[in-house]
Amino acid sequence: MKLPAWIAALLTALLPACDMVNLPEIKPGITTQAEVRSRMGEPGFIHRNDDGTVTWEYSRQPAGVHCYMIRFDRQEIVAALDQVLTPATYARVTPGLTQDEVRRLLGQPASRQTFSNLGESVWEWRIEGDFPTEESYFSVHFDLADGTVRKAGQRIQPRP
Structure with a gap:
């Protein structure tokens, strides 16, 4: 049901x-x-x-x-x-980690998107932000060819 x-x-x-x-x-x-x-x-x-x-x-x-x-x-x-969704854990996400290793560190992401034209998959976690007028995300970009981390970082956008 x-x-x-x-x-x-x-x-x-x-x-x-x-x-x-x-x-x-x-x-x-x-x-x-x-x-x-x-x-x-x-x-x-x-x-x-x-x-x-x-x-x-x-x-x-x-x-x-x-x-x-x-x-x-x-x-x-x-x-x-x-x-585990803390700056100390985000710092442990470095190039070369596998998707399984990142999942172990951060848990299930809020979203996963594949960008075939860029050859990457991007996972995002909604995280605590500094201001109530913003939404913050931690993003991890994986290489589609080998499934390892290319880069990671924080993204902030205004709340709708």
Whole structure:
């Protein structure tokens, strides 16, 4: 069953309020996977880490400006909870990274566009801006031939 657009918009608007209630209750070293699932719902994506642990992705894209990565230890207890859409994480996006590596760093993008004439694909994340009259985005340009980062940077536009 598909939700009417106004209900979907309302639910999306309420997610940040739910995050404000739920995130402070998630404690590294204490909270279990079952408790996280109960509070946050199913993750949008599960990243399998090289050491056999997992990281759950809770992206608030395209309407929100946050993406939470919750890493669990081998006992399925929260090891870390990070909001990854930050300048420190953007700085880690460098030429040569693959699309999978960027997805691990920043989570699901708000949009993906392919520009065949330029030989690139551009992923964008809506991010926190400095002024309420602007919308800010972090953009990553990938080479279509090899799928690696060509360049990345911030884009700002006036709010409609």
